[in-house]
Amino acid sequence: MTDVVLQLLNVESAYGPIKAIRGVSLKVRQGEIVTVLGSNGAGKTTILKTISGIIDPRKGSIEFQGKDITAKDPAHIVQQGLSHVPEGREVFPLLSVKDNLLMGAYTRKDRDGVARDMESVYAYFPILRERAMQDAGLLSGGQQQMLAISRAIMAAPHLILLDEPSLGLSPKLTKEIFEIVVRINRERGTTILLVEQNANMALNASDHGYVLENGRIVMEDTCERLREKEDIKEFYLGVKDDGVRGERRWKKKKTWR
Amino acid sequence: MQILQLLLSGIAQGCIYGLIALGFVLIYKATETVSFAQGDLMMLGAFGAFAGMSLFGLPFWLAALLAVVAMAAFGVLLELVVIRPILGQPQFSIVMLTIGIAYVARGLITMVPGIGTDTHTLPVPYKDQIWKLGELVVNLEQLAIIIATAILCGLLFAMFRYSKLGIAMQASSQNQLAAYYMGIPVKRLNGLVWGLAAAVAAIAGMLLAPITFVHANMGFIGLKAFPAAVVGGFGSLPGAIVGGLVIGIVESFAGFYLPDGFKDTAPYIVVLLMLMIKPNGLFGEKLRKKV
Amino acid sequence: MRFIFKTSYDQDIRLARHGGHVFWYGLLVAFLIVAPWAIDEYWLAQLTFVLIYGIVGLGLMLLAGFTGQFSIGHAAFLGAGAYTQGVLTNMGVPFPIALLAAAALSAAVGVVVALPALRVKGIYLGIATLSFGFIVEEVFARWESVTGGNAGLHVKSPQLFGWSLGSGSGFYFLCLVVAVLSTLGILNLLRSPTGRAFVAIRDSEISAQSMGIHLARYKTMSFAISAALAGLGGALYAHKLSFISPDQFNILQSIDLLLMVVIGGLGSVHGAFLGAIFLIAMPQLISMGKDWLPAVIGQAPGLQGLVYGVVLIAFVLFEPLGLYGRWLKIRTWLQLFPFYRKGLFKRQKSFTKSDRLR
Amino acid sequence: MSSSDVLLSAKDLSVRFGGVLAVSKVSFDVRRGEVFTLIGPNGAGKTTVFNLISRIYTPTMGEITWHGEAAGPLALTQQAPHAIAALGIARTFQNIELFEHATVLHNLLIGRHTHRQTGFWSEVFFTPATRRAEIAAREKAEQVIDLLDLQHHRDSMVAGLPYGVRKVVELARALCTEPKLLLLDEPSSGLNVEETADMAFWIQDIQHELGVSVLMVEHDMSLVSKVSDRVLAMNMGEVLATGTPREVQADSRVVEAYLGTVDDVSSLRRVAA
Amino acid sequence: QQQQQGVSKDEIRIGTIQDLSGPLAGFGKQARNGMQLRVDELNEQGNIHGRKLKLFVEDSGYDPKKAVLAAQKLVNQEKIFIMAGHIGTAQNMAAMPVQFEKNIVNFMPITAAREMYEPLHRLKYSFAATYYDQIRLALPKMIKEKGAKKVCTIYQDDEFGLEVQRGAEAGLKTAGLELAEKTSFKRGATDFSSQVARMKAANCDLVVLGTIIRETIGTVGEARKTGFNPTFLGSSAAYTDLIHKLGGKAMDGIYATMTVQNPYTDEQSQPLRFWANKYKTKFNEDPTVFSVYGYVIIDSFIKAAQKAGPNLSTDSFIKAMDSMTFEPDMFGSAKSTYTATKRLGNDQSRLSQIKDGKWVVVSDYVTP
Ligand SMILES: Nc1ncnc2c1ncn2[C@@H]1O[C@H](COP(=O)(O)OP(=O)(O)OP(=O)(O)O)[C@@H](O)[C@H]1O
Ligand SMILES: Nc1ncnc2c1ncn2[C@@H]1O[C@H](COP(=O)(O)OP(=O)(O)OP(=O)(O)O)[C@@H](O)[C@H]1O
Ligand SMILES: [Mg+2]
Numbered sequence A: 001m002t003d004v005v006l007q008l009l010n011v012e013s014a015y016g017p018i019k020a021i022r023g024v025s026l027k028v029r030q031g032e033i034v035t036v037l038g039s040n041g042a043g044k045t046t047i048l049k050t051i052s053g054i055i056d057p058r059k060g061s062i063e064f065q066g067k068d069i070t071a072k073d074p075a076h077i078v079q080q081g082l083s084h085v086p087e088g089r090e091v092f093p094l095l096s097v098k099d100n101l102l103m104g105a106y107t108r109k110d111r112d113g114v115a116r117d118m119e120s121v122y123a124y125f126p127i128l129r130e131r132a133m134q135d136a137g138l139l140s141g142g143q144q145q146m147l148a149i150s151r152a153i154m155a156a157p158h159l160i161l162l163d164e165p166s167l168g169l170s171p172k173l174t175k176e177i178f179e180i181v182v183r184i185n186r187e188r189g190t191t192i193l194l195v196e197q198n199a200n201m202a203l204n205a206s207d208h209g210y211v212l213e214n215g216r217i218v219m220e221d222t223c224e225r226l227r228e229k230e231d232i233k234e235f236y237l238g239v240k241d242d243g244v245r246g247e248r249r250w251k252k253k254k255t256w257r
Numbered sequence B: 001m002q003i004l005q006l007l008l009s010g011i012a013q014g015c016i017y018g019l020i021a022l023g024f025v026l027i028y029k030a031t032e033t034v035s036f037a038q039g040d041l042m043m044l045g046a047f048g049a050f051a052g053m054s055l056f057g058l059p060f061w062l063a064a065l066l067a068v069v070a071m072a073a074f075g076v077l078l079e080l081v082v083i084r085p086i087l088g089q090p091q092f093s094i095v096m097l098t099i100g101i102a103y104v105a106r107g108l109i110t111m112v113p114g115i116g117t118d119t120h121t122l123p124v125p126y127k128d129q130i131w132k133l134g135e136l137v138v139n140l141e142q143l144a145i146i147i148a149t150a151i152l153c154g155l156l157f158a159m160f161r162y163s164k165l166g167i168a169m170q171a172s173s174q175n176q177l178a179a180y181y182m183g184i185p186v187k188r189l190n191g192l193v194w195g196l197a198a199a200v201a202a203i204a205g206m207l208l209a210p211i212t213f214v215h216a217n218m219g220f221i222g223l224k225a226f227p228a229a230v231v232g233g234f235g236s237l238p239g240a241i242v243g244g245l246v247i248g249i250v251e252s253f254a255g256f257y258l259p260d261g262f263k264d265t266a267p268y269i270v271v272l273l274m275l276m277i278k279p280n281g282l283f284g285e286k287l288r289k290k291v
Numbered sequence C: 001m002r003f004i005f006k007t008s009y010d011q012d013i014r015l016a017r018h019g020g021h022v023f024w025y026g027l028l029v030a031f032l033i034v035a036p037w038a039i040d041e042y043w044l045a046q047l048t049f050v051l052i053y054g055i056v057g058l059g060l061m062l063l064a065g066f067t068g069q070f071s072i073g074h075a076a077f078l079g080a081g082a083y084t085q086g087v088l089t090n091m092g093v094p095f096p097i098a099l100l101a102a103a104a105l106s107a108a109v110g111v112v113v114a115l116p117a118l119r120v121k122g123i124y125l126g127i128a129t130l131s132f133g134f135i136v137e138e139v140f141a142r143w144e145s146v147t148g149g150n151a152g153l154h155v156k157s158p159q160l161f162g163w164s165l166g167s168g169s170g171f172y173f174l175c176l177v178v179a180v181l182s183t184l185g186i187l188n189l190l191r192s193p194t195g196r197a198f199v200a201i202r203d204s205e206i207s208a209q210s211m212g213i214h215l216a217r218y219k220t221m222s223f224a225i226s227a228a229l230a231g232l233g234g235a236l237y238a239h240k241l242s243f244i245s246p247d248q249f250n251i252l253q254s255i256d257l258l259l260m261v262v263i264g265g266l267g268s269v270h271g272a273f274l275g276a277i278f279l280i281a282m283p284q285l286i287s288m289g290k291d292w293l294p295a296v297i298g299q300a301p302g303l304q305g306l307v308y309g310v311v312l313i314a315f316v317l318f319e320p321l322g323l324y325g326r327w328l329k330i331r332t333w334l335q336l337f338p339f340y341r342k343g344l345f346k347r348q349k350s351f352t353k354s355d356r357l358r
Numbered sequence D: 001m002s003s004s005d006v007l008l009s010a011k012d013l014s015v016r017f018g019g020v021l022a023v024s025k026v027s028f029d030v031r032r033g034e035v036f037t038l039i040g041p042n043g044a045g046k047t048t049v050f051n052l053i054s055r056i057y058t059p060t061m062g063e064i065t066w067h068g069e070a071a072g073p074l075a076l077t078q079q080a081p082h083a084i085a086a087l088g089i090a091r092t093f094q095n096i097e098l099f100e101h102a103t104v105l106h107n108l109l110i111g112r113h114t115h116r117q118t119g120f121w122s123e124v125f126f127t128p129a130t131r132r133a134e135i136a137a138r139e140k141a142e143q144v145i146d147l148l149d150l151q152h153h154r155d156s157m158v159a160g161l162p163y164g165v166r167k168v169v170e171l172a173r174a175l176c177t178e179p180k181l182l183l184l185d186e187p188s189s190g191l192n193v194e195e196t197a198d199m200a201f202w203i204q205d206i207q208h209e210l211g212v213s214v215l216m217v218e219h220d221m222s223l224v225s226k227v228s229d230r231v232l233a234m235n236m237g238e239v240l241a242t243g244t245p246r247e248v249q250a251d252s253r254v255v256e257a258y259l260g261t262v263d264d265v266s267s268l269r270r271v272a273a
Numbered sequence E: 001q002q003q004q005q006g007v008s009k010d011e012i013r014i015g016t017i018q019d020l021s022g023p024l025a026g027f028g029k030q031a032r033n034g035m036q037l038r039v040d041e042l043n044e045q046g047n048i049h050g051r052k053l054k055l056f057v058e059d060s061g062y063d064p065k066k067a068v069l070a071a072q073k074l075v076n077q078e079k080i081f082i083m084a085g086h087i088g089t090a091q092n093m094a095a096m097p098v099q100f101e102k103n104i105v106n107f108m109p110i111t112a113a114r115e116m117y118e119p120l121h122r123l124k125y126s127f128a129a130t131y132y133d134q135i136r137l138a139l140p141k142m143i144k145e146k147g148a149k150k151v152c153t154i155y156q157d158d159e160f161g162l163e164v165q166r167g168a169e170a171g172l173k174t175a176g177l178e179l180a181e182k183t184s185f186k187r188g189a190t191d192f193s194s195q196v197a198r199m200k201a202a203n204c205d206l207v208v209l210g211t212i213i214r215e216t217i218g219t220v221g222e223a224r225k226t227g228f229n230p231t232f233l234g235s236s237a238a239y240t241d242l243i244h245k246l247g248g249k250a251m252d253g254i255y256a257t258m259t260v261q262n263p264y265t266d267e268q269s270q271p272l273r274f275w276a277n278k279y280k281t282k283f284n285e286d287p288t289v290f291s292v293y294g295y296v297i298i299d300s301f302i303k304a305a306q307k308a309g310p311n312l313s314t315d316s317f318i319k320a321m322d323s324m325t326f327e328p329d330m331f332g333s334a335k336s337t338y339t340a341t342k343r344l345g346n347d348q349s350r351l352s353q354i355k356d357g358k359w360v361v362v363s364d365y366v367t368p
């Protein structure tokens, strides 16, 4: 299983004059879970948005399943079998929860499959079944996050881009979410590109990881090996010298900067 | 009897407002923009049917059909050329665009030599026919409007409520970004919506033509349909009809019983009262951002 | 590119950010002062109209561009000012007092409009103001004993300390003074807590409220100031035209005013005046262009509307930030020359979200 | 605990939206100078409690009393929504509600609104007093910028800031109102471990150096244990448990509903396999 | 003596402001064409003391503000000698001060409002019998002929409609009657049911129409449908061929006052038919009364300018005008005379009726 599902080559994106990512190259292989770590404003969200065509890159190219999707219409890209769980939920506030889910399956033609997936989504998040007829805009923050993830599952895509799926979820649900992510990956063979602040969880769930700083990829490795790195431990896992750091008020500079 | 007759003409007039308001609501529900061009699209549709009948000598039904189809195509084209390039910009820009489109439509028609500046009649087959129910007089032209309004409203309502397409249209109006994420072809749907709106406008224009005649400024009646849409609640199709009826009936009675001048301002007074009592109209959802 | 190193808070608060500003605005004011001697009567009259509309635009800009409340009935305020001025001047009330009364009465009307407007937003607000505009127009037409009804009202030329300001340049200076003072007032307001409160309401009502901003009060205030400026403009307009009738303050006038601020550039004070220049110059340009076109087109009725619409569409399509936005780009280009990069102003894809939930 | 210690007390709060009882008979006290945290599963009603305090919703039952005034207790439910900030209650929002088309500095200055001293006409003429007031407002805003390390973003438009920075800006804006009670809705969501640690320091600084009481909703248990004095756990609108962070985390119902039993995250791989 | 503005050795500049984009764009265009036709005729066939005519047209869109701007442009920029045939009451009211400031005559504006010659001003000349006079004079005659008992009016809620309504009141007074019902509508209205219902409820047997085209048809049509059949009397504003062209059979029988005759291209009178066809050839559309107005205005100007002599100036023009008499022409207008104190050519009109889809003159000039 080494065929590459998604490949970014030297991608550069900008908001007006501000460059958000510079020369990012990364690869996602079939059946893998790949994670991108990085602090605030590193450009993680920008990478995902560039992939799904929400932002047009200035330079570089993006290939999905061997086809070039650089700067294509987002709807077209999604129809190729790629689904994106955006930062900030982005539910359809005035549609019912059920209609939101149906919209998730917009690109699908198989009614039975959709109905089956609807059931499995309801099984993952029973609260959604309970609120099926409520306007999605009235759900609590976490409930909306569940809905956003479910919507992506409903699309039955080859590749899911997850932007901070655990944002605003309770500790219990956070764990459950990662379980679901891993399960979807194993059971359906869905490839996943994951952006997450909860590095501990992300590194545990994923196969491969990239570290992004100031719009550049500064590190890339398997997750096992990444977990062992000192900087990762200190800045992303927060496990190292708790005592020293606990009293220190000044940010220690990361070594790779 | 007097009251019944007034009620009847109020209802007939109200259906006209409702019919135009349907167009507003259609566009609003599907794109969340308010189209100031709806009245002028209506005018174009009426001119289209007029051209078909008197310039090319087509029979009414054929001309009507052609006008609707042509207007639908025109709507799609319009979307493609002027609206799509700024799709995603604040809705207000699109509202401004529709004002521009209205100016252009009116200007273009007025410029057609020998036709544009004149008033014309559309020789519909049911012209000037009346039914008498006892002392009540029912105008066939108005009856046609009432029936067509009911049918259109039903169809559009069903589309938005039950069809995947209709729901997707609403989805793209509520959150375009998310609609793209779902793979909804937002642009194509948008084209469809404008095509549909133009077709509805054409139907309205042709139904209206026997009553108001065909002329470059007939679109201004749209200004009365705004209050109708607001009274009903801007996002609601049945609301548009009910709002139209309220306005029509109020107008009719105000014209008969109140001093001069009230007939024309009554709709606007009703709107202001409505907004004070029920800011979202009769059928509008109570909307509030959850934080 | 000019970088400004700030060394004191004053620098942040000042109206003119740097020497360049002082120089260019100084030049502009100097030109405006010598204008009556520099340009011929016709153009001076146009310039006067620009100033008058600029004052009205300033008010609408405050309301629509800075507070986010769109009014499609602004002509009503213009009319309120114009009629107050007309009636009072004809009664012999001294000019400055009539002018103040016009502004005050318009402001009062603005407060009345704000009442229903407080609870509604977006399109509902638009229709509420539109309705109000219709009703006010009807009042002008019906209240014949005061307004002269549809026959209209002749307005005597203004007198100030025994001087007649009716003449071209005298009246021009009057408009100039009012315009400059209103602009300064608005600029001051915008750099103070009140102005910030307006912007806060525009961006997020819910957090403005949680910051302690009394939504109702500030919206009302915005309507009142906006109406007062429209009233001032209306008063000057009444003198400039010396004849007012209800249909001068109809929906088309309101839409023109709205177009003016949009084309000028929403959310900038410059935009109000740029928009006014556009509004006045446009018909002139069209009628000039007419002669160049073949008669079938050039002489056809409706051409003006067509061109107007096309220009409006072109603006929205190519310069959504309006004339001011265009100017900013040109300025940046000049400042960066020759280092300007092509992609600098490339528009990113953007996406709309429901306005209904705000 | 004497009653003068209490800053805000909620008693039997309930609110119903259609068929959903979002908050049901919730009572708690926030004491002066403490960090009080609400935890609970998604949809438990935590944000709704905040919205009740900041008067975005009105409770169907129960009352909230504010003890921050010298004049004595005040029924918060009688206050207008915009009056809450003036009492000294500032908040942040779960989904971030900033003034997008304004700079960070501008956002903070709006936070100074309740402290404005200038009148309309003095602003129109920009009198020296107004100028002085403006400078004073800026000085205060700069202090907050310093405290929260926002120098870098002072003049950036909020619309272009990354999620994490916006969270901090929102906190800064709330601090600019010089509150007595600060309501923080999930301050650390979207922040990584390092940034969460910074957030913890800031909350402690706010508590100790500025003497502001904090009422917080948070899902990150490490942050909760580090900064909170007391914790209240909710589920389905009702109170599950109250106590020190340690006590609440040990509560079996809290564990079951909120924390989850599978404790070892590395188990994920095993689940997968 | 200063050089007269707008008059050079070989040219006289005439300005006009028409509605070319607003609600009256149709009329505006026809009036302009009529004026252009006469200007071209003159330039082709001769001159006025060696001077050709040049016509400057501006568009007001029926908006007073634009009318002022247009007037300023014509007066200050194009340096016209005279403003002729400016359309619209409010537009004229707004533009006149601009003209008068520069001593420019407002010559025969296309509006039948009294303000066009009242109060007396040396620069005002008007040619159209006012709506007020038309109705005031015609109504008593109609009442007598039809034996009407109850007279009602429906009028457009603007200065035009009000003039008709005032004329009706004045006319009724001479007949010793009062208005039985008074209804109005706003410009652009399309629904007249409640107004008609009110007049029907008042049992009116004669209705004075302060309406223009669509409103005339709408009102009469609605009345016929509901079985309400009084005598209808309109003003010259309702006297256009569109009434019967659009309204069809239902319009038969209504009366209107008029000052000039509609130039049907199959007209009986030979010169009129010739003229109508010439117009049609040139502009590719049928002429209307507005074309006639435009033509007649320029024609009158030419006559007066000829009389004023080679030294054409505002003063000499006024001097010539104040002793002018225009004889009845082929369009059916009455003889009109001007003096220093009488600035309305004549106040008379004839009654016409629609018979078999065509306007037919049914009375001679009604004199008081
Ligand atoms: N709309 C925008 N306009 C201008 N700059 C932007 C915009 N959005 C993002 N940026 C800039 O791009 C950079 C990368 O942002 P991005 O949102 O991709 O970061 P991120 O890694 O996802 O951060 P976070 O963890 O906070 O979500 C940031 O420095 C940010 O300032
Ligand atoms: N305006 C409203 N209308 C209807 N239901 C609402 C409304 N506001 C909240 N709810 C419901 O009330 C419940 C509590 O919502 P709340 O936002 O308080 O949850 P929360 O505890 O903050 O959850 P989270 O941790 O996910 O943010 C949810 O089930 C939500 O759907
Ligand atoms: Mg991000």
Ligand SMILES: [Mg+2]
Binding pocket: A140, A141, A142, D046, D047, D048, D094
């Ligand atoms: Mg919450």
